[in-house]
Amino acid sequence: MARGEPNSQGHGCRPTQPSWLNYARNQPVYARYVERPQTLEELRDVVREVSGRRGRMRGVATGLSFSDILQTDDTLVVLTDLKSDAPPRVLLPLEEELWRDPVPPEARVRVIAGARIRELNAALAAAGLAFENLGGYDGQTLIGAISTSTHGSGLFLGPLPSMVQSLDLVTTDGALYRVEPAKGITDPDKFRRRYGTRMTLKQDDRWFRSCVVSLGCMGVIYSATVTVRPSFRLIERKWLSTWSLVRPKLAARTLFDNLRHLEVYLNPYRRRDGDHGCLVTERNIARPEAAKIPVPESKLAAQDLVFRPSTQEGLLKLIEGNPRLIPSILEYSLEQLETGPAGHLDDSYRIYNIGKINTARVLSGEYFLPMKDNVYLAAVQRVLDVIEDNRRRGVYQSAPLSLRFVKASDAFLSMAQGRETCAIEIAMFTGEHGAREALLSYEQALYAFEARPHWGQLNELTGAQGWLRSAYGESCQWLSVYRELNHKGVFDNAFTDRMGLSKELARCPR
Amino acid sequence: MSALTRRGVLRFAAAAGIERLVGGTVVLQILGCARAPPIRWRGVDVSSGQTIALEAGDLPPGVTFTGTYRSPHTPRLELLQQGALLSGRYGATEGEWRGLISGRVAGNLAQFDWRECRPPGDASDPLNGTGYFVFDPPASPEALTRLFGWRTFCIGRPCEQTRDAGPWTAVRVPK
Numbered sequence: 120m121a122r123g124e125p126n127s128q129g130h131g132c133r134p135t136q137p138s139w140l141n142y143a144r145n146q147p148v149y150a151r152y153v154e155r156p157q158t159l160e161e162l163r164d165v166v167r168e169v170s171g172r173r174g175r176m177r178g179v180a181t182g183l184s185f186s187d188i189l190q191t192d193d194t195l196v197v198l199t200d201l202k203s204d205a206p207p208r209v210l211l212p213l214e215e216e217l218w219r220d221p222v223p224p225e226a227r228v229r230v231i232a233g234a235r236i237r238e239l240n241a242a243l244a245a246a247g248l249a250f251e252n253l254g255g256y257d258g259q260t261l262i263g264a265i266s267t268s269t270h271g272s273g274l275f276l277g278p279l280p281s282m283v284q285s286l287d288l289v290t291t292d293g294a295l296y297r298v299e300p301a302k303g304i305t306d307p308d309k310f311r312r313r314y315g316t317r318m319t320l321k322q323d324d325r326w327f328r329s330c331v332v333s334l335g336c337m338g339v340i341y342s343a344t345v346t347v348r349p350s351f352r353l354i355e356r357k358w359l360s361t362w363s364l365v366r367p368k369l370a371a372r373t374l375f376d377n378l379r380h381l382e383v384y385l386n387p388y389r390r391r392d393g394d395h396g397c398l399v400t401e402r403n404i405a406r407p408e409a410a411k412i413p414v415p416e417s418k419l420a421a422q423d424l425v426f427r428p429s430t431q432e433g434l435l436k437l438i439e440g441n442p443r444l445i446p447s448i449l450e451y452s453l454e455q456l457e458t459g460p461a462g463h464l465d466d467s468y469r470i471y472n473i474g475k476i477n478t479a480r481v482l483s484g485e486y487f488l489p490m491k492d493n494v495y496l497a498a499v500q501r502v503l504d505v506i507e508d509n510r511r512r513g514v515y516q517s518a519p520l521s522l523r524f525v526k527a528s529d530a531f532l533s534m535a536q537g538r539e540t541c542a543i544e545i546a547m548f549t550g551e552h553g554a555r556e557a558l559l560s561y562e563q564a565l566y567a568f569e570a571r572p573h574w575g576q577l578n579e580l581t582g583a584q585g586w587l588r589s590a591y592g593e594s595c596q597w598l599s600v601y602r603e604l605n606h607k608g609v610f611d612n613a614f615t616d617r618m619g620l621s622k623e624l625a626r627c628p629r
Numbered sequence: 630m631s632a633l634t635r636r637g638v639l640r641f642a643a644a645a646g647i648e649r650l651v652g653g654t655v656v657l658q659i660l661g662c663a664r665a666p667p668i669r670w671r672g673v674d675v676s677s678g679q680t681i682a683l684e685a686g687d688l689p690p691g692v693t694f695t696g697t698y699r700s701p702h703t704p705r706l707e708l709l710q711q712g713a714l715l716s717g718r719y720g721a722t723e724g725e726w727r728g729l730i731s732g733r734v735a736g737n738l739a740q741f742d743w744r745e746c747r748p749p750g751d752a753s754d755p756l757n758g759t760g761y762f763v764f765d766p767p768a769s770p771e772a773l774t775r776l777f778g779w780r781t782f783c784i785g786r787p788c789e790q791t792r793d794a795g796p797w798t799a800v801r802v803p804k
Contacts, residue, residue: 203678210678215800216771222802224704224721228675245680246673247702247796349702350795408756408782408792 141182209234290338388446
């Protein structure tokens, strides 16, 4: 790996071209250096060099985040080239010979930082395995998704960090740690015999629960050993309903009965009958010998057409000129997604991936709300009210609200930490009139309902003094590990500055 | 399928040159001669993290399939080889045996039928089908013995068609 060239014009001025752009193109990064390590040693060299001069660095991969979490003005470390040598290049040796006896009967794989979920899905399929649960997009790296507590949907399934058993972390000065829970999978004696002083095994719940959702603030995660399961197929059905029918079933929890996955798309605008249209997506494990029922070719072709950049631009122009069409467009879109009673049946990872919709140029916020006492349902009503208020001011919400459900997580800064959670995701076209203001208005309204915004999606108000400790009851534990691993401030950036993490730590009880 | 019939099928397969590829594809290569390409397993080995290919061949002297294995696909697997006969059982947890296998061994290749109960509460007919394991002896004293295999479902009763169930791999638990 060649040392990255300084990306400046030598006058202390900001260069005209950003050195890197995220997927949504809303976060240009003007880094002084851009590094692309291809091996663990190259990664350690970068971290050592930046630590040595007390600089700052930030690890990024596919840039799915919309927030300033991926910003730096010093060294940007792009991790997508960090792959293993041999095909399929996304897995590392498991090192199962270092595990404690008896080995439990669960399947595991060890994933490298640059591995995208779609590459891992293919590799796992060729091993007869699959991830238990996934989000709707497979283009990002798994470790990037884990680090921000990305999730799928299923009240009995945790967010992605819940499948992590062990992490290899490169931190300040290039130090290398294997971080696991106190009763982690690795046998300390076997580990010591293999690695001596080259790597430190840290089996500590406080460290593990901090590092697994680290937001890039503890170092760079080189690899993760995660639990997987034998390949399986899912059957998915999507059916139209109305909020007045769905809401009481959510409140009574009867809609979750016998369903592994449940998602609800909600049209925020009322129909002529005064109700809101809904699309309910349910998924269950199919019988192992069941034949596939693929998505019809005509539907795939229609999706391909709708999500082409030119079509998207045309649609954006149309709604900019005629925003009153948006409620009808949303209703029509939900109708097009209905599957009919047979549904789709396919390999799990193909069902999880929601397809071309991922290519839409949107910005979004996602807000995680407690399921307890149905707080989230009151929050949905509040968002609907805000959207109605915004409409009176000429600002329209151009996508449905998406409701997904996540089991509680024990990672200190997971948005699902310590509580069953409903995630309300709200997207808007990038560049749409009033998009950022609208998203800010939702965020502002939802704090009254104990909302935690997704770290990787737009969030503006999380930096308010005391917010972190009020929203995350165990954040002081996370902050104490942050202080230990980031004692030179190497992994600080605009996000940690805005969040005032050092000041927050000072306010934690000793 | 009886062992005798199976042997007959294997002879036919050898004569016809049947090759199994990952994905369970059976390619019939009518070669017009008796030389047959061996069964070949190609897939991802999660232990090494690599794509590997293994061919059926000889088994090292004194080595058998007999042993207890852990498998990412059927967590516990016990195999017993007696001469050329193979029998076994597998299950999810201690004391819960869900499936049985029976078949024959030739060199480092075991070909078998399998039959598996449905999960509790599902009264449907058991699943069944065919499969194979290729035995991969440890490359060094520290390394583990592995099986790389594949299985197919039998659909219908009697079996009207087959469908791939996918890879079936296992690691022998050291004594």
